[in-house]
Amino acid sequence: MSMHKVSFGRADIEQILPHREPFLFVDEVIEIDEENEILATRYLDAAEPHFNGHFPGEPIMPGVLIIEALAQTSGLLIALSALHRGDSPLGRLFYLARSDVKWTRTVVPGDTLLLHARIIRTLDTLTAFKVKAYTRQHDIANGTVTLARVKRER
Numbered sequence: 001m002s003m004h005k006v007s008f009g010r011a012d013i014e015q016i017l018p019h020r021e022p023f024l025f026v027d028e029v030i031e032i033d034e035e036n037e038i039l040a041t042r043y044l045d046a047a048e049p050h051f052n053g054h055f056p057g058e059p060i061m062p063g064v065l066i067i068e069a070l071a072q073t074s075g076l077l078i079a080l081s082a083l084h085r086g087d088s089p090l091g092r093l094f095y096l097a098r099s100d101v102k103w104t105r106t107v108v109p110g111d112t113l114l115l116h117a118r119i120i121r122t123l124d125t126l127t128a129f130k131v132k133a134y135t136r137q138h139d140i141a142n143g144t145v146t147l148a149r150v151k152r153e154r
Contacts, residue, residue, distance in 0.1 A: 003031040003039065008080075016079045016089055017072060022049055025069035026115065029076060034084035037118035038077040042069050046109035060106040063141070066113070070131040071096045071145050073115040078127060078147065094147040097126060101143035111135050117145075125149040 008029035017024065031039040044051075044061055051059035071094075079089035107113055114136070117129045125148055132142040 003033045003037060005030065006032050008032075013076065017075060018093065019072060023068075024072070025065060026072045026076060029080070032077070032080060034077075034081045037116065038073055038080070040073045040076065040115045042113040042115060044107060044109050044111045044113060048109070051109055059109055061108070061111075061113070063101070063103055066103075066107070066133050066141050067099050067101050067145065068096070069113065069115055070101070070117060070129075070133060070141075071099070071147060074117040074127070074129040074131065074145055074147055077117055077119065077129070078149075093150045094127075095150055096145060097148040098128075098146040099143065101131065101141050101145070103141045105138045105140050107133075107135065107140055113140065120144070 006029055010027055013026055025042050026040045027042050029038060029040045050062055050065060054060060054062050075094045078094065082089040112135060114134050116132045119127060120130050121128045126146055128144055128146045131145050133140040
């Protein structure tokens with residue numbers, strides 16, 4: 001199956017992910033193959049708090065936040081796949097269990113980060129993804145992330 005265009009915006013994302021400002025790093029899902037892969041965006045606004053200290057006068061997005069954006073994108077793929085199958089993604093919580101990401105460039109305020117994730121394997125409560133962050137001009141980072149499904153206890 002191939003990816004198809006969608007418009008799944010911030011309000012829709014907030015219905016699925018538990019993250020909120022200032023720690024929600026996905027703005028829109030723009031393409032998806034619910035069984036396999038997803039493409040999302042993040043516009044980097046100069047007003048984001050991390051740019052003030054990382055680094056004064058030459059702001060760049062911290063690498064750990066790029067990994068977080070890729071993990072959130074991966075979590076969206078799991079949730080949207082569940083919806084596609086008719087299951088409810090609500091109440092499911094995923095933690096970042098592992099990451100192995102390499103960077104080739106930095107991103108700065110004003111850039112739009114494209115976030116791609118593709119499922120490479122699922123084993124019980126773990127799902128591994130091949131991930132890539134890039135802009136229209138440059139590759140930024142690529143590697144793998146693994147999410148672990150956690151059961152919430154109330």
